[in-house]
Amino acid sequence: MSPRRFAPPHSRRSFLAALGLGAAAGALAPFVPLLEGEARPGSFPRRLVLFHTPNGTIFDEWRCAGTEHDWSLSPMLAPLASRKQDVIVLDGVDNVAIYSGPGAGHSGIGTLWTGTELQEGDMHDVPSGWANGISVDQLIANRLEGQTPFKSLELGVRVTNNATVRSRMSYTGPAEPLSIDSDPFNVFDRLFADAELDPLALAEQREARLGVIAGVEAELETLGGKLSGADQHKLEQHLDNLRAIEARIENSVGLDCAIPSMPAELALNDPNYAAIGALQMDLLTAAFACDLTRVASIMWCREAGGPVFSGFGHVDNAHWLSHRKEEPYMSQRRQIHTFYAEQFVALLDRLAAVPEGDGSMLDNTVVVWASAICESTAHGSRNIPVVLGGRCGGYFETGRYLRYGSFTGSPKHAEHGGRTNNDLLITLCHAMGQTDVETFGNPGYCTGPLL
Structure with a gap:
C-alpha cells in the first residue's frame, strides 16, 4: 500500500468506542493508541534511531577525560563540541x-x-549464522505499530547486497534479518511518491480533529459525577490523554513536514559516500517530521567493510586501514573516524532544526551511535563506543560522560566489570515508553537499565 500523508478524519463515535463508552470498537487505535495504557506525559511522540558505523574506533583517542558532569571531549569525538550538551x-x-x-x-x-x-x-x-532474537528497534516498532504508516525504516549507506550477519542490524525474530535500503531514490519513492501535502487540506484536517476532541471532552466531562472511583480515575487519565493529543495538534506535529529535495541523479559509489549518507539522513528526518515512522536505523557500510575515501586521498579501503598502526595509515584512520563523528552531529543538527513546541525534534528523539567492536586493530567487543544523542522526551539527562568498569584497552578480551549492551537495550525500551521490559535478549546478561 502506498503511504499517504493524511489519515482519514475520526468521529466522536470512534473516540468513545476506543474508550469503551460507545458502540463501535477499536476505530481510534491509529489516532489515540496511548488510551490503552496509562497517561503519558508530553505532547510529542518519542523517536528512536540506531546509527551504526563500522570497524570500531581508535580506543585511546575515543575515550574522554573527566567525570560525569565535568568532562572534555576526546580527539575522536571533537566534532561533537557543538552538541556536547545534547x-x-x-x-x-x-x-x-x-x-x-x-x-x-x-x-x-x-x-x-x-x-x-x-x-x-x-x-x-569465524563461522556463525544470524542473530537468535529480535532487535530493539523492531520490538519497539511492533509495539508502536498502527501509529504511523511505516513501522520502521532500515536505511544504509553503501551496504552490500550480499546478505550476511555483518551486513544486517535489525531482526524481526531469530534468523529473520530485515533488508537494508541503500538507495535513497528508492527510499524517497517509498515515502513520498504519493504524499499529499496540500497546506489547505492539512489545516482543514487539523481543525476537524480539534473539533472532534473538543466534543468528546465535553461528553466525557458530563460523565464524571456518575462513575465509581476506579472508573473516575480511568476517565481522568483518558481526559489527560485527549488534552495531550489536543496540545500536540495545536503545536502542529507534522506541519513542518516537507518533501526533501533530491538530485536528478547520483551514482551510488564510494566517491559519493558522504552525499548518499546526507540524502539518507535528510529522508530520515523528513520521515520523522511527517510522522511517517518513529523508529529508524542507518547503517554506514557493513561491518568489516568500508569505502575507499578517495576524497581524503586514500587508495585503500577503510576496513584494510582499520588494521594498520603505522603512519600514514593512522592519520587516515583518524580522518575516517572524524568523518563518522561529523555525520552523527549532522543528523543531530537536522533533528534540532525541526521545531516541536518550545524545543525541537531532537528533544524527543534518541540517536544511538555504536559500533560492534572497540579498538579496530584488536577486534574485541568489550567497551564498544556508544554515544547517545537527544533527550527522548525528557528521559535522558544529556551533557554527561558515564564510565563503567575499569577497561584499559588491553588485553582485548579482558573482563573489566562494565555493563552489557543488554542493559543499554533495556534503557532504550524504557526511554521509548516500554517500561515493562525488564530484560532484553539473553536474560543472563541483564541487570537493569543503564539510565
Whole structure:
C-alpha cells in the first residue's frame, strides 16, 4: 500500500468506542493508541534511531577525560563540541553475547542490537549464522505499530547486497534479518511518491480533529459525577490523554513536514559516500517530521567493510586501514573516524532544526551511535563506543560522560566489570515508553537499565 500523508478524519463515535463508552470498537487505535495504557506525559511522540558505523574506533583517542558532569571531549569525538550538551558518552558497555556462541569480532553486529548469541552457521572466517532474537528497534516498532504508516525504516549507506550477519542490524525474530535500503531514490519513492501535502487540506484536517476532541471532552466531562472511583480515575487519565493529543495538534506535529529535495541523479559509489549518507539522513528526518515512522536505523557500510575515501586521498579501503598502526595509515584512520563523528552531529543538527513546541525534534528523539567492536586493530567487543544523542522526551539527562568498569584497552578480551549492551537495550525500551521490559535478549546478561 502506498503511504499517504493524511489519515482519514475520526468521529466522536470512534473516540468513545476506543474508550469503551460507545458502540463501535477499536476505530481510534491509529489516532489515540496511548488510551490503552496509562497517561503519558508530553505532547510529542518519542523517536528512536540506531546509527551504526563500522570497524570500531581508535580506543585511546575515543575515550574522554573527566567525570560525569565535568568532562572534555576526546580527539575522536571533537566534532561533537557543538552538541556536547545534547549527548551522553557511554564508556564501558560490553557487546557481551558475541563471547558465548558462534562468531567473533565484526559478526558482533548481530548481537549488538539483539543481545542474543548468534546461531550456528558458516558465514565468514569465524563461522556463525544470524542473530537468535529480535532487535530493539523492531520490538519497539511492533509495539508502536498502527501509529504511523511505516513501522520502521532500515536505511544504509553503501551496504552490500550480499546478505550476511555483518551486513544486517535489525531482526524481526531469530534468523529473520530485515533488508537494508541503500538507495535513497528508492527510499524517497517509498515515502513520498504519493504524499499529499496540500497546506489547505492539512489545516482543514487539523481543525476537524480539534473539533472532534473538543466534543468528546465535553461528553466525557458530563460523565464524571456518575462513575465509581476506579472508573473516575480511568476517565481522568483518558481526559489527560485527549488534552495531550489536543496540545500536540495545536503545536502542529507534522506541519513542518516537507518533501526533501533530491538530485536528478547520483551514482551510488564510494566517491559519493558522504552525499548518499546526507540524502539518507535528510529522508530520515523528513520521515520523522511527517510522522511517517518513529523508529529508524542507518547503517554506514557493513561491518568489516568500508569505502575507499578517495576524497581524503586514500587508495585503500577503510576496513584494510582499520588494521594498520603505522603512519600514514593512522592519520587516515583518524580522518575516517572524524568523518563518522561529523555525520552523527549532522543528523543531530537536522533533528534540532525541526521545531516541536518550545524545543525541537531532537528533544524527543534518541540517536544511538555504536559500533560492534572497540579498538579496530584488536577486534574485541568489550567497551564498544556508544554515544547517545537527544533527550527522548525528557528521559535522558544529556551533557554527561558515564564510565563503567575499569577497561584499559588491553588485553582485548579482558573482563573489566562494565555493563552489557543488554542493559543499554533495556534503557532504550524504557526511554521509548516500554517500561515493562525488564530484560532484553539473553536474560543472563541483564541487570537493569543503564539510565
